[in-house]
Amino acid sequence: MIDLEKATNRFWDWYAKVQEDAPKTVVGRIMTDAGYKIAHTGGGCLSWEKILPTGGYLWICDEGNGLGNSETETYLVGRYTVDGEEVAFDALPNLRDAMAWCRARTDAATWFELSRDAAPGSRVLLQRADRCFRQPTSRRASEP
16 A cells, blocks of 8 residues: 555655756756746646746746756747636747747737726737737747
8 A cells, every 4th residue: 555645745855856956957047047936737747837927827848748958959838827728839949949939928918918908999909919929839939
């Protein structure tokens, strides 16, 4: 029989060690400098997470649902509502492009949320911009 308390303690010990060690890596320094924190997404999977100022959050992880080992591997990115509903998702060829993708969606989300009280004509433009950012990217970001 599995000792549930022992297994739970072992998990939290592992997670505390990851939170201590990951920020010391190259990828970890980049992500923590950009304001990301480590999140456990369930099932032993990890992600870099940033809470958006208007609610919701961004996740960046490697293809194995981990924190990543290099800047040049493929990263999965997603923007989610406060309730965990997926708004947009993509796979990008490197960390630089993944972070640019997230920056674009952070800026758009903030702009849209803060502009909800805009004049009716402006609201149509804002809704079109929001729909654009909800679509997977058709081209890869090229800015840092």
